[in-house]
Amino acid sequence: MAQLFKPAANQAAKMSLIFGTTLPIVIGLMIAAVSRSPLNTKVEVPKNQPVPFSHQHHAWELGIDCRYCHTSVEKSSFAGIPPTETCMSCHSQIWTNSPMLEPIRQSYETGTPIRWNKVNKVPEFVYFNHSIHIARGLNCNTCHGPVQEMNITYKGNAFQMAWCVQCHRAPQNYFYKDESRPDLSPRQQVFNLYWKLQEKGRSGLSGREQDFIEGHDPISLAKDDVDKGRKLVNEYGVKVQQLADCSVCHR
């Protein structure tokens, strides 16, 4: 009887064993990598807007405070997207003929709000609250990245839960206070950092503060920093045992 297969079949059989075992692992790792990559998370991918608004220009070059536009960030869960009137508080006087601002003027005349595209969002089952994070002195850039450097705004972080719980499980690694200004409340600390940056430039900031401003993960595991962080946790009355409970974010 003739052979059923040619000798090459042996190689094919061996290869199929190797691929059969490694392929599922490789596919699993690929899914893991893609779900964490900007392809899925859109981190650092600028998002088109009806008007090419630049945070870099307004917040850094002009030095406008975050709260000028995001008015409710200290008081409410939602930081607030500014209404057209906020834009017009300046743009009724300057750049009144700029074609880029045509949609703003249109919106103002017709009373139809601009449909900004939301850059940062959490799922509907996550009850995120801006005010408490500001009230405990967490810098905007910790979550939102280096906003003052963004021309077209992009996401600074993926907002995946594993990222949230890094801080919720060990807030002492993240809490920070500028010791040269002990007079400021944690809420004031948040915005003072931006004034300090305007005044002294990046080189005038401590290494930790530069991390905050540049939107790097500002975790510090240095014993000194953690001890200080722990002190702040106590001082602010943060109950770490409960901070990572499901119901803190999911009601």
Add this chain to the structure above:
Amino acid sequence: MMADKEGLGGHDPLIGGQQTFQSLDNTIASVVQDQKRHSNKPWMATTFIAFIFVNILMVSVGWLVYQGIGIWGNNVPAGWAFDIINFVWWIGIGHAGTLISAILLLLRQQWRNSINRFSEAMTIFAVMCAAMFPLFHTGRPWVAFYWLLPYPNIMGVWPQFRSPLIWDVFAVSTYFTVSLVFWLVGLVPDFGTLRDRAEKVAMKRFWAILAMGWRGSQKHWHRYEQAYLILAGISTPLVLSVHSIVSLDFAVSIVPGWNTAVFPPYFVAGAVFAGFAMVLLLAIPIRAIYGLKDLITMRHIDWCAKIMLTTGLIVFFGYMLEVYYGWYSGEIPETRVMLWRFFGPYKYLYWLLILCNGVIPQLMWSPKARRHIPTVWFVCLVVSLGMWLERFVIIPMSLTINYLPASDRMYYPTLWDFGMFTGTIGFFVFMMFLFVRFLPTINMFEMKDLLHTLSHGKARKVAVGAKGGR
């Protein structure tokens, strides 16, 4: 070669009729290779009816996924009902396969040879049916992956390792994997036989790929034996562990009627009980349809019936202990559950359970009844029903009354509950009949080995140990 009737000291032979290696091959392999043998009415009718139920299953699951698990009858306080009953029932049924293939192999029980392949297939299909229920009970099976399996996910959370439910995931998935590998490894030499017997080149190639280069050399047999024994060693603890862990889903909780230490052994006995009932329930018609009466003999049926009787008695002892614990605990909720079982609105189901699992199996004490095929088949059917009722008694009956009498609610299943349950039965039968048609139902080489051992007496058996060389 005549099978040695004295060799194992029984009245019926393990292999009947005048058999040679050739005739064994012919009897078993022709079921696969001569497809015309399946155009008979029983195969077509059974498969067709089963296929209708497969469709019912698909519709039930489709509607369930679309609409959500609200279409089922379970609701607080009976959060577990048909889904978990059926899960436990199916998992239990699978246990006979593992017991036969692993424990009986290690105990050198030669009578396992003609029923092991068949019951291993049963295990695999039963676990498939079982797994459907918890998976669809999650409501969103497409995300169940990250609820059930521990891996570094993007949420930074892990399943609760202190919960028996996650132990269950490991127990069942290990059980399925090991059973599948065991089954496939055991099939390899038979694939070789089928390849050699096949006439068309395409079929030869097909079996050759499955046989993975099996040439039956001394080396191949040696490695095969080792692999098979190792797998048997791995499977053996699974017989005990899987259903113990399933029982811990209940025993670890504080629900009255569940929180008893007798659950693990009592569940394992129940699993073997139900499993053997299912083996006989399917083996009896299949041996009749395909003329396998010389291979699955009365002796096999007799012994399976004896195991059923034994495990049935253990299970019945478990029922008595449950009642005893209810009284001995001195807890009002525990006593209340027992009285609810005896006299509550579900009392008919409880007493039917006692009839099915406690009373009717006692028929198997009589050697005459064990050899009367319709009686055995009827008892098996009753036991299968009884084991289902047992889970009904344990699960929703205990949940409907709890510590707080104010929150007692009755549980009633809906049509969709029955749809999915009967659907899985259809799926199981459908898969079994496809298996019978397309794969060798009985282990050919082990039967040949058995024939050899029987005809050469005991001297060889001593010399070669557990499974005998070839």
